[in-house]
Amino acid sequence: MGFMDRAKEAVDDLRASFATNEVRDSEQAxxxxxxxxxxxxxxxxxxxxxxxxxxxxxxxxxQQGKLPPFRLVTPSPTPPPPHGSAPTPSQQQPPPG
Incomplete structure (x- = not known):
């Protein structure tokens, strides 16, 4: 690999590093x-x-087109059952001992 190839690779690595920093900074923001x-x-x-x-x-x-997509990371909780419906076996309380 010649000097120019190594220099180009170094520039590409540096450019990728800056892009990664921008993504990290936007996620922290x-x-x-x-x-x-x-x-x-x-x-x-x-x-x-x-x-x-x-x-x-x-x-x-x-504005630079480098913002990751807007999306929620945390999962939504399971919605409660409709009012008046019977609880599932996992929702039932154990019988008193």
């Missing part, structure tokens, strides 16, 4: 923005400058 949303929802104060900084960070990555 998502997490922090979610934390601020939770604090707001539970009536706790937040610094609006932090919220705006996080939104700007995510927006910048999105």
């Amino acid at each position: 998502y997490r922090d923005l979610g934390m601020l949303a939770y604090l707001t929802t539970t009536g706790r104060p937040i610094d609006d400058a932090d919220r705006q900084r996080l939104v700007n960070t995510i927006w910048a990555v999105e």
